[in-house]
Amino acid sequence: MMNQISQENIQVGEIANGLPLSIPVYRIKGNGNGPKVYIQANMHGAEVQGNAVIYQLLETLKQQTLASDITLVPYANPIGCNQKSGEFTLGRFDPITGTNWNRMYHNHTALVNEFVAQHSESSLDEIKSAFRALLLEQTQTMLDAPAYSIDTGKRIALNLQRLAHEADIVLDLHTGPISAKHLYCPEYAKTSASYFDIPHVLLIPNAFGGALDEASFCPWWSLSEAFKQQGRDIPVLVEAFTVELGSQEKIDLAEAKHDANSILSYLTYKNALIDSAFKPLSMVRYACMLDDCIAYYAPMGGMVEYVAPLGGHIEAGDTIAHILRMERYLSEHPLQALTFDQNAITILHFASASVNQGTELYKFFTNYFEL
Amino acid sequence: MMNQISQENIQVGEIANGLPLSIPVYRIKGNGNGPKVYIQANMHGAEVQGNAVIYQLLETLKQQTLASDITLVPYANPIGCNQKSGEFTLGRFDPITGTNWNRMYHNHTALVNEFVAQHSESSLDEIKSAFRALLLEQTQTMLDAPAYSIDTGKRIALNLQRLAHEADIVLDLHTGPISAKHLYCPEYAKTSASYFDIPHVLLIPNAFGGALDEASFCPWWSLSEAFKQQGRDIPVLVEAFTVELGSQEKIDLAEAKHDANSILSYLTYKNALIDSAFKPLSMVRYACMLDDCIAYYAPMGGMVEYVAPLGGHIEAGDTIAHILRMERYLSEHPLQALTFDQNAITILHFASASVNQGTELYKFFTNYFEL
């Protein structure tokens, strides 16, 4: 017997001709015993592979026995997803304002102190359900504010966040520009990182930068810390990850199947699936702290040949790129070799061969270690 | 006898074909007795009128007797200034990253505490020169970091900030989209606001949002506050303003002459000019606190007729715009009147007639008062 999948379309905005912007929300129900799961994809318009992963997840999940209710949202951003400029999708930021679509979520951490004061005697279950209800209510209150007080990106983000706060597990599927697979993992959830088939893990602190994973876990993490200050130990009750699936502007259905299996392995570990055989691949996983993930900006303008292999380990002083500068072929060396001064793992590089001085060329893991 | 104007071109970046990005810096020297003045324009690419104001300032200043050294920088942002997308200039944010060019300056406020500890016994003059030297040195240190650690916008901003920190008076010339003239004025400099011929003044607190005015005054304001906590009263030694000249994408030389005179009136008040006859026009000036300057986002998508007059005072409930939605001419009222629920002064509106739900339609002063 196949699981039923239901679809709901949620309106998250309106465009200039007055038509609604909506996103499709797919739901599969489990037996109610597992953690609630929320998975979304394509908040950045060019990062499309997550839709293919959701496709593969749906294809698989309808045949699994589920403990968890699972909500899956492809095409999370109907503006970014359809925004072209030239051949490519210009979906990283609002084309009107420049605001990064993934920096618009709301941080509810300010609710923690009063909540803890009121719930010092509550049971863990009471805490969990009351804090969840509070997050949902506050998100809804923001959406219910006068329409003139909410900007475009905030309205999309709050609608998604409302769905995410219902879940115990939140996965936001992104990609890098040209990128190795990597995982943004909150430090407290390090153990879970080993259940994904992702060799590079970025451990992030309890700091809010506007993204969905942070909006999902920061309040719960702060809640745990606030109780700790009261002398009471409660776990962080929600896990949230940003899963970087590889490169943008690419659909690869076979790779999506692998990534779906990787997510199912993690969900099996979290008891979302019953009698599931999904388990992590054996691989060396490297991690680094967020502060050790270094952006390397182009030290000069020019045209770039990227030579550091993605996922590869480079040594300090290795050539990572050549920069060709043909304007001054005669007056200076037209081909410059770039190096980085630390041992590092190459995580991603810029998507274009043409860079200004100061364009982010690479991201590197430094001071990395085996997980 | 005319004052000499000197020109220096400062390199602030390189583009993809390897050519340098430079900005022209014009300097006029005074007799050394006045406050140093720094004026820049066009950090946002479409906000060009400041260049015309600098033109008019140069034309006038070369005939004035000057106490102050004055530095003037048109075309402060050589990327934004030349970035087209369609007919208009897409110069508000880095086209690659979306980062607002005017949110990239560095906040040196963190230097204050150690500085105050070291200068508790210093004279006001010593404090002024030592803190200025510190700001300049720290800005230079950031520019001297490995080239790979500085992104495109930061490099432009730091180069400009280095020039601005040399001055006692900093004016950053901007425009709104379609806008009445208004002035961003730090609360402590309220008196100065009356010397500009600008009827609308936004009083801003000591909070850093990344703009040049803030980068210029926040450290000095914090310095003053830190000394006050030590029981010593020193004034805020630097004044910095963002001057919003009106609408973007427009050069109006006659209006630029008025705005140059307005600036010269302020500079006369600050003793930058000797025997100057420039003085402020008699006008009612309205001010509001930053928190009372309200962004009004489009409550629905559609095509907008703006009807609230710029600089006009509206009453709560007045119609401020009509939104035409022709997709549903038969199924709902195709013409919606928008209202705002507070008494307000209309400061600016969006530059286009087509808006998504959530696009910033208007900015209003509320709870305004006569300055």
Add this chain to the structure above:
Amino acid sequence: MMNQISQENIQVGEIANGLPLSIPVYRIKGNGNGPKVYIQANMHGAEVQGNAVIYQLLETLKQQTLASDITLVPYANPIGCNQKSGEFTLGRFDPITGTNWNRMYHNHTALVNEFVAQHSESSLDEIKSAFRALLLEQTQTMLDAPAYSIDTGKRIALNLQRLAHEADIVLDLHTGPISAKHLYCPEYAKTSASYFDIPHVLLIPNAFGGALDEASFCPWWSLSEAFKQQGRDIPVLVEAFTVELGSQEKIDLAEAKHDANSILSYLTYKNALIDSAFKPLSMVRYACMLDDCIAYYAPMGGMVEYVAPLGGHIEAGDTIAHILRMERYLSEHPLQALTFDQNAITILHFASASVNQGTELYKFFTNYFEL
């Protein structure tokens, strides 16, 4: 009794998330005795005022007694209409390919020769209905070709053209960038131009450039000429105009009312309305031939103050703009006056103050004459 308005939504494409692109088509029926009328607006995304004119037309037409069936299509281009890049609407060309949306219609003139050969003995009525049927059938055939053979803009254009070919009168509502009102009128329909309240008329020959007016009248004009070569005089049976309503990025409902009345005056003249009181305003109308409408490109890069008044008559040598070039304030005259070497009427100018050398600054009527 009010006329019934019906709405149909026509699908003209699909976007990247798979959702349909549709346009709303409004229809009012007359008594069948008048010429069929087709009016569309907003093929170029920023040229929104035509939607307001259609709104005013619908509001008026539902109260008129109509001889004609009238079809009105606002938001003719659902991609262009919603395409933002910065604050403005980037709707002039396909953002992927650069193709001007209004150069994608099909020229059916090649059908004329065979048709004339077959209909040398037909009555005028037979000719009219058979040629119309042929145009419609051929347009439908193109739309029925394999989906892989039709590009995005062509599919939109052919869908609109199919509607337009049903009509005897076609009005395509556009605007200039910053523009005086003007009318593109085929030379044979010069008399009709005097029924619009538009003071500037551009007389265009039987040459196809890809626009809807041309696609609508060229085949019928060529049909008339082909019969003339056979020694038979038939009139051009279709009239089509591009109506340039003024400036882009602007909704002005009062002005839209005037322009609706202007169109109703023309339709009254064409017997589309019964007992209608709409008649043209008394005004001097100037015309020029298409070849005498001169594009004036910026002879240098810089920032422009436009000083030639729209609709104004300039003399050869008058200053039409100032160009400010602040990079070389000291080394050359920073303010250049531009002149045009002919007597002319200023029809439109560029929408931005920043121009490259070679940007179209102005369009002028030269060798103009009273209509």
Add this chain to the structure above:
Amino acid sequence: MMNQISQENIQVGEIANGLPLSIPVYRIKGNGNGPKVYIQANMHGAEVQGNAVIYQLLETLKQQTLASDITLVPYANPIGCNQKSGEFTLGRFDPITGTNWNRMYHNHTALVNEFVAQHSESSLDEIKSAFRALLLEQTQTMLDAPAYSIDTGKRIALNLQRLAHEADIVLDLHTGPISAKHLYCPEYAKTSASYFDIPHVLLIPNAFGGALDEASFCPWWSLSEAFKQQGRDIPVLVEAFTVELGSQEKIDLAEAKHDANSILSYLTYKNALIDSAFKPLSMVRYACMLDDCIAYYAPMGGMVEYVAPLGGHIEAGDTIAHILRMERYLSEHPLQALTFDQNAITILHFASASVNQGTELYKFFTNYFEL
């Protein structure tokens, strides 16, 4: 002894801040006995690999014995080359007008008839030098027209065309979006195509579409045909090719070395090099006529997995792509397989995974044959 390379910078425009746009022109002189050669790259901003090929050509040519004067122009389009929109280079068309930068060259074919009338008795050498002089003079005359009559793209194109008309051999280095190597070759120069190491050759007729290769050879081809109509056989005296090097947004120095060698093989065949060992690789080369090169537009909107291998031979009915449409996962099959109905060679595909209905997905050679 190394050949001297000289550099000249040619001004081709000015940008909004008044600074000149220039392109670097590199020249190497031969002994004067070989055909003059002109090679340019990067007319489309994202098509950067040609700059790397010119780098490798310069590195090699300075060590060769040359019969020919060779002119090499990297960065042919200083606007397109530096135009960013998001991470990618938006350099295919003028961002203001949408005009394809490679459709702006001038067709001098209209000069042919009068020239032939005047030179019916001239020797072949006289014809060659007089017609070349005429092309150069007419191009210069266009550039000398009033500055206000030349638009931005035309000015760049005419400046390049002036350089190209000096040459007997013209190579315009482009790339496709994601592409196999292919060569645009005029039908009369088919033999030359076998000297390039390029397996796919597109044979093009004597028709002008605005590109540099056509602007270079069409007048000479028409000259040959006009003399033929007079009963005199003269060869087409100029060869011009567009060389499609592979994919855009990519610098690959090793591949550039191969492509430089391929060009040197052709130049060796044309006696531009003395004692040169460069010769073509042995490979099967496939050709098709321009009309048989089929654009395949997306028959629906969605997210695309490209599965037809570049350069691969597909059979009618093979799956060439999957289109994922997750909006309607439940209501229709979310994954559609696309097929093409002819045997074909896959030459290129679109650069993004997100497509509207009607976006060009693929280009195929059909009715291809071995060269």
